[in-house]
Amino acid sequence: MPTVTIEPVTRIEGHARITLHLTDSGDVDQAKFHITQFRGFEKFCEGRPFPEMPSLTARTCGICPVSHLVASSKACDDLMAVQIPPAAVRLRRVLNLAQILQSHALSFFHLSSPDLLLGWDSDPLARNVFGLMREHPQLARDGIRLRQIGQAIIERLSGKRVHPAWIVPGGVQSPMTEAVRSEIRVWLPEALEIAERTYRLYRGMVKRFQDEVETFGDMPTMFMGMVDAKGNLEHYDGLLRIKDAEGNTIEEGVRADEYGDVIAEAVEPHSFVKSPYYRPMGYPHGLYRVGPLARLNVIERCGTPIADEALADFRALSPGRPVSSSFHYHYARLVEILYVIERLDQMTASADILDTKVRARARGNKNRGVGISEAPRGTLIHDYSIDDEGRIVAVNLIIATGHNNLAMNRSVLQVAKHYVRGPEIAEGMLNRVEAVIRCYDPCLSCASHEFGRMPLDVRMIDAQGRELSRAVRG
Amino acid sequence: MTAIVVIGFGNTLRQDDGFGPAVVERLGDRFDDARVECITRGTLTPELAATLSEASHVFFVDACAELAEGVSQKRAIGPDSAADVSLVHFLSPQALLVWTERVYQKRPKAELWLMGVEQTGLSEELTPLIAGQVDGFVHELEQAILRDLGEGPP
Numbered sequence: 001m002p003t004v005t006i007e008p009v010t011r012i013e014g015h016a017r018i019t020l021h022l023t024d025s026g027d028v029d030q031a032k033f034h035i036t037q038f039r040g041f042e043k044f045c046e047g048r049p050f051p052e053m054p055s056l057t058a059r060t061c062g063i064c065p066v067s068h069l070v071a072s073s074k075a076c077d078d079l080m081a082v083q084i085p086p087a088a089v090r091l092r093r094v095l096n097l098a099q100i101l102q103s104h105a106l107s108f109f110h111l112s113s114p115d116l117l118l119g120w121d122s123d124p125l126a127r128n129v130f131g132l133m134r135e136h137p138q139l140a141r142d143g144i145r146l147r148q149i150g151q152a153i154i155e156r157l158s159g160k161r162v163h164p165a166w167i168v169p170g171g172v173q174s175p176m177t178e179a180v181r182s183e184i185r186v187w188l189p190e191a192l193e194i195a196e197r198t199y200r201l202y203r204g205m206v207k208r209f210q211d212e213v214e215t216f217g218d219m220p221t222m223f224m225g226m227v228d229a230k231g232n233l234e235h236y237d238g239l240l241r242i243k244d245a246e247g248n249t250i251e252e253g254v255r256a257d258e259y260g261d262v263i264a265e266a267v268e269p270h271s272f273v274k275s276p277y278y279r280p281m282g283y284p285h286g287l288y289r290v291g292p293l294a295r296l297n298v299i300e301r302c303g304t305p306i307a308d309e310a311l312a313d314f315r316a317l318s319p320g321r322p323v324s325s326s327f328h329y330h331y332a333r334l335v336e337i338l339y340v341i342e343r344l345d346q347m348t349a350s351a352d353i354l355d356t357k358v359r360a361r362a363r364g365n366k367n368r369g370v371g372i373s374e375a376p377r378g379t380l381i382h383d384y385s386i387d388d389e390g391r392i393v394a395v396n397l398i399i400a401t402g403h404n405n406l407a408m409n410r411s412v413l414q415v416a417k418h419y420v421r422g423p424e425i426a427e428g429m430l431n432r433v434e435a436v437i438r439c440y441d442p443c444l445s446c447a448s449h450e451f452g453r454m455p456l457d458v459r460m461i462d463a464q465g466r467e468l469s470r471a472v473r474g
Numbered sequence: 475m476t477a478i479v480v481i482g483f484g485n486t487l488r489q490d491d492g493f494g495p496a497v498v499e500r501l502g503d504r505f506d507d508a509r510v511e512c513i514t515r516g517t518l519t520p521e522l523a524a525t526l527s528e529a530s531h532v533f534f535v536d537a538c539a540e541l542a543e544g545v546s547q548k549r550a551i552g553p554d555s556a557a558d559v560s561l562v563h564f565l566s567p568q569a570l571l572v573w574t575e576r577v578y579q580k581r582p583k584a585e586l587w588l589m590g591v592e593q594t595g596l597s598e599e600l601t602p603l604i605a606g607q608v609d610g611f612v613h614e615l616e617q618a619i620l621r622d623l624g625e626g627p628p
């Protein structure tokens with residue numbers, strides 16, 4: 001087996017490298033997706049007082065700080081052994097939903113729609129948001145507006161749209177005012193109109209992508225996501241459910257503190273991202289997926305009328321079994337956008353949302369606390385251990401992109417085997433490798449959130465380990 | 475309609491890089507007028523194009539490592555098609571103006587107000603030299619805005 005030396009020389013966030021290993025006959029044998037950035041949060045948080053953890057870990061990411069705030073604060077609630085006020089739970093839910101709205105809007109409209117609407121083989125110079133504006137001007141404006149609404153909800157509630165410190169251990173800093181509630185409710189009908197318009201457009205065109213559906217990570221895997229007490233879609237506080245590739249429930253009602261019973265983590269020398277796997281099946285066979293596709297595959301219903309109609313359409317893509325192609329993450333994301341807007345409308349309609357009791361206070365009363373939430377990209381786990389003085393002694397973070405690491409590698413291999421022939425790397429192949437990664441919307445911090453030119457370094461390695469060709473972008 | 479938008483951007487965790495947000499925060503505290511919107515950001519992102527599309531005049535306030543420390547520069551700018559418009563999490567003012575023009579067919583008058591800085595280490599505090607420039611910038615911005623609104627000396 002040829003070997004490839006991994007040298008993460010650059011620490012610039014978001015750079016990815018892909019290596020393809022060929023057989024003697026020139027066919028693709030292996031493909032690896034390397035995430036070469038290093039963050040180190042699990043180590044440098046050690047020794048800090050646990051109440052600092054939400055603010056510290058929110059800095060993991062400038063794109064989804066709210067997700068880290070939610071999971072981290074839940075872990076701290078657990079350490080304090082408190083039940084936070086119901087209004088605080090509702091407000092955290094609202095903020096988490098707004099985060100999902102803006103993140104999904106970014107993924108679909110800004111990052112993926114140029115490929116989806118203009119085509120992977122179109123002129124790279126035109127395959128960007130400006131090309132999109134020419135061909136689909138309303139969609140371009142809709143993307144900006146939907147993300148703006150999600151960001152504005154975060155800002156109105158928490159004072160900042162990036163790195164807000166409003167969610168804290170024990171609840172939130174301040175209640176929602178009537179003025180903020182009114183403002184949010186003015187935006188929601190417009191958001192729903194945009195989401196429905198986009199969903200109808202995408203549903204009408206998805207059949208065009210049969211080739212990509214069959215090659216972009218179309219594989220049997222398990223799926224994991226959080227569900228509520230009825231088995232419905234839940235992003236803030238529920239229990240984990242895992243289904244197998246046939247749709248059978250193999251784990252049900254997994255509490256946050258039990259995640260280690262079902263998930264273990266492996267480390268590969270080629271990547272700084274861990275490779276979690278389903279513990280009972282071992283590594284690497286215990287491959288599973290998280291995120292919008294997985295969530296829709298594990299739930300009974302969304303629980304809101306418009307999203308449930310869309311869920312029925314989604315399930316018709318693969319009647320009687322889970323939707324298996326990672327290409328359909330895009331579809332799932334649009335269904336979730338509908339759900340999020342409907343839920344925001346339901347939650348802000350109730351006067352309960354204005355309740356002013358929003359924070360419980362306590363010292364650390366346990367030595368271990370675990371918080372789990374559903375971030376836009378999938379299940380997010382924060383696991384902290386503290387000493388008797390409340391100082392952090394151990395941290396384990398499992399983020400959505402980590403959960404999906406094995407699946408992303410498998411997906412890159414599938415695309416490469418389908419499109420790569422011989423040592424030459426064609427532009428169309430590069431585009432599709434990039435696009436299959438985007439299906440997962442991985443958070444390699446910001447660099448994956450570019451459209452048109454994600455930094456990529458693709459190397460073709462022969463059976464003797466010699467580099468046959470290399471294509472670098474970005 | 476918002477007539478004037480003032481955007482201060484920079485990293486408030488990196489010492490003097492936070493000059494723009496510091497200026498615009500202070501301006502927002504002192505300037506209460508529905509026709510003026512004061513915005514602070516870590517970076518410029520595409521959603522701001524929607525805000526700019528409703529403005530007649532936009533001021534960008536930023537720190538600049540290319541200028542000598544404490545030296546300011548103010549200049550008119552416009553959409554620059556040579557600017558890198560591809561990054562969706564970080565746009566230059568010129569690239570943001572490109573977005574505004576192409577998505578909304580609007581081209582507000584735009585100015586870039588810069589302050590030369592050198593110290594961009596890890597701190598939420600501006601250095602004394604740069605902190606001492608904030609009030610002057612705020613005052614000049616106030617005067618420029620009042621002139622724009624037809625309420626100040628020409």
